[in-house]
Amino acid sequence: xxxxxxDLSRGFSQVASLxxxxxxxxxxxxxxxxxxxxxxxxxxxxxxxxVDRGIAVACTGSPRFGHESARRTAVAxxxxxxxxxxxxxxxxxxxxxxxxxxxxxFLDAMSRSAILACDRFAIRPLCYAFExxxxxxxxxxxxxxxxxxxxxxxxxxxxxxxxxxIPTPWTVFRGVRRLPPAHAAYVTxxxxxxxxxxxxxxxxxxxxxxxxxxxxxxALVREAVAREAAERxxxxxxxxxxDSSTVAGMLGEVTGRPSDTYSIGFDAEGYDEMSYARIAxxxxxxxxxxxxxxxxxxxxxxxxxxxxxxxxxGNSSALPAYRCAQIAKADGLDKLLAGxxxxxxxxxxxRYATQRVFEAYYYLPAALRSSxxxxxxxxNKWLLAVPLVRKAARYxxxxxxxMPNRMHTYNLLERVGVSKILESTLLSQVDxxxxxxxxxxxxARVNGSLVNxxxxxxxxxxxxxxxxxxxxxxxxxxxxxxxxxxLADEIVDFSLRLPTSMKLRGLKLRYxxxxxxxxxxxxxxxxxxxxxxGLPFGPWLTRHExxxxxxxxSLVSLADRRxxxxxxxxxxxxxxxxxxxxxxGEMIWILMMLEHWLADKAPRxxxxxxxx
Numbered sequence: 001x002x003x004x005x006x007d008l009s010r011g012f013s014q015v016a017s018l019x020x021x022x023x024x025x026x027x028x029x030x031x032x033x034x035x036x037x038x039x040x041x042x043x044x045x046x047x048x049x050x051v052d053r054g055i056a057v058a059c060t061g062s063p064r065f066g067h068e069s070a071r072r073t074a075v076a077x078x079x080x081x082x083x084x085x086x087x088x089x090x091x092x093x094x095x096x097x098x099x100x101x102x103x104x105x106f107l108d109a110m111s112r113s114a115i116l117a118c119d120r121f122a123i124r125p126l127c128y129a130f131e132x133x134x135x136x137x138x139x140x141x142x143x144x145x146x147x148x149x150x151x152x153x154x155x156x157x158x159x160x161x162x163x164x165x166i167p168t169p170w171t172v173f174r175g176v177r178r179l180p181p182a183h184a185a186y187v188t189x190x191x192x193x194x195x196x197x198x199x200x201x202x203x204x205x206x207x208x209x210x211x212x213x214x215x216x217x218x219a220l221v222r223e224a225v226a227r228e229a230a231e232r233x234x235x236x237x238x239x240x241x242x243d244s245s246t247v248a249g250m251l252g253e254v255t256g257r258p259s260d261t262y263s264i265g266f267d268a269e270g271y272d273e274m275s276y277a278r279i280a281x282x283x284x285x286x287x288x289x290x291x292x293x294x295x296x297x298x299x300x301x302x303x304x305x306x307x308x309x310x311x312x313x314g315n316s317s318a319l320p321a322y323r324c325a326q327i328a329k330a331d332g333l334d335k336l337l338a339g340x341x342x343x344x345x346x347x348x349x350x351r352y353a354t355q356r357v358f359e360a361y362y363y364l365p366a367a368l369r370s371s372x373x374x375x376x377x378x379x380n381k382w383l384l385a386v387p388l389v390r391k392a393a394r395y396x397x398x399x400x401x402x403m404p405n406r407m408h409t410y411n412l413l414e415r416v417g418v419s420k421i422l423e424s425t426l427l428s429q430v431d432x433x434x435x436x437x438x439x440x441x442x443x444a445r446v447n448g449s450l451v452n453x454x455x456x457x458x459x460x461x462x463x464x465x466x467x468x469x470x471x472x473x474x475x476x477x478x479x480x481x482x483x484x485x486x487l488a489d490e491i492v493d494f495s496l497r498l499p500t501s502m503k504l505r506g507l508k509l510r511y512x513x514x515x516x517x518x519x520x521x522x523x524x525x526x527x528x529x530x531x532x533x534g535l536p537f538g539p540w541l542t543r544h545e546x547x548x549x550x551x552x553x554s555l556v557s558l559a560d561r562r563x564x565x566x567x568x569x570x571x572x573x574x575x576x577x578x579x580x581x582x583x584x585g586e587m588i589w590i591l592m593m594l595e596h597w598l599a600d601k602a603p604r605x606x607x608x609x610x611x612x
Contacts, residue, residue: 005039179194279522297319311595328480379612412583439461
């Protein structure tokens with residue numbers, strides 16, 4: 001953990017003494033510096049602290065320096081000293097010379113300035129608060145030391161219910177922000193500015209040699225896995241999909257021994273994918289470890305996992321990931337490799353094909369759409385009785401929704417209606433249009449094809465805000481490290497110069513990725529549909545009394561906080577989830593995780609007024 005603060009409004013009479021940090025305490029692996037107006041503390045593995053001539057650097061992660069002097073210093077002394085060397089030599093634009101996962105805090109007491117930065121996907125997060133010249137920071141939002149009382153941000157609660165996570169740059173705490181991926185915050189002359197230090201630029205080369213690209217890609221994946229596996233007792237998550245199977249196979253190749261693979265199964269029809277994990281494990285000769293999650297595991301694990309996160313987090317795959325990490329840790333492993341990133345870099349999510357189908361509507365001339373198609377299928381009520389016309393009307397209606405809003409037409413809040421779900425007291429204090437505005441702003445930053453715009457959008461909302469915190473958070477809770485070889489900068493850069501047609505060929509997802517690994521992966525893995533560690537929470541909720549009791553108690557407690565209408569919660573648990581377990585089970589899950597987080601971190605939080 002990194003945590004600390006600096007008062008940049010004051011002079012530092014003891015700056016000359018700011019030369020070295022206290023040695024680490026063996027029990028806690030903690031190092032700190034403390035002066036009037038300045039305090040920095042780092043604790044645990046993969047963190048470092050260096051101080052020299054009035055400048056302090058705290059960092060976490062595994063940065064790889066492209067600056068020769070910084071690289072040599074990092075090898076000899078540690079990454080924090082490497083950052084010091086780099087930032088002294090390249091004060092403007094240093095982050096283009098660093099790859100890998102990292103978060104870094106740079107404090108210059110002499111010039112009363114600071115820089116905070118994180119990697120391309122915010123694998124290593126960094127949160128901060130800046131007010132009155134005082135900059136506080138931590139890699140956990142709940143550890144940022146604010147000068148006033150820490151308050152819950154109601155807009156963040158609404159955003160959580162919409163996204164099931166709280167997207168950057170916001171956090172659940174008022175006044176605390178989280179650095180977006182590939183961003184840096186600069187504090188100079190009493191002012192703070194936040195800006196990207198890296199922006200993806202997608203290319204569309206006119207001619208490519210696919211065989212050369214295949215060889216290059218496989219070499220890059222192999223190198224990335226080898227880096228993540230160096231000097232560690234490493235295993236990997238294995239869902240049986242193309243990404244995790246690729247990592248598992250490459251891990252065995254680079255280590256020269258069977259890889260330890262960890263899979264989670266569910267005894268529920270339509271959810272269990274263990275058979276594919278077994279195919280991959282047999283194909284690569286892995287030492288395969290399986291565990292089947294039960295509803296009782298959820299009853300025990302939900303409060304623990306919810307309370308571990310620094311803010312409400314609603315990804316239901318967190319429980320299976322946590323159990324995987326626990327088992328690997330008990331087996332003596334130091335680190336697990338995950339396959340996250342392949343879908344979002346190479347076009348593997350089904351929505352990419354779905355949105356291409358809707359976008360095809362705009363290939364029709366505008367005059368034809370407005371004067372012929374829409375009057376026929378949208379404005380003739382008697383024709384809507386014909387199933388084919390009714391289906392066409394739904395297609396046109398959804399195609400008319402602009403991107404990226406179209407991807408969220410099935411959002412739980414919007415489908416049910418916010419006024420039916422949320423208390424009026426909460427709605428009167430939040431902006432219900434804010435999530436749509438921030439999504440449009442993110443989507444608009446990429447000028448490229450429909451597919452590439454969706455990929456870049458997912459790099460933030462799917463990876464940086466959701467999937468990576470899920471894996472990193474649960475691995476940290478289990479006490480084990482985690483690596484993401486498919487998100488290596490070199491692989492990301494490779495994906496940027498891959499033509500859109502090689503990512504999505506017609507409606508064929510991740511065309512190039514599969515072709516490049518054909519012959520390496522089993523044919524059954526290449527042909528399977530994407531699944532992952534989907535959790536059958538809704539179906540279990542309808543028939544497991546312990547889980548249903550936990551859910552009911554959680555919703556009652558949340559109703560007492562007057563965030564969600566009590567009448568809706570009663571209807572949700574007593575009727576809606578029984579009719580549509582998967583869909584409304586997801587809503588109950590995110591509400592449960594919110595309540596258990598509040599019970600641990602803000603037990604007195606609630607809104608005034610009667611509950612409806």
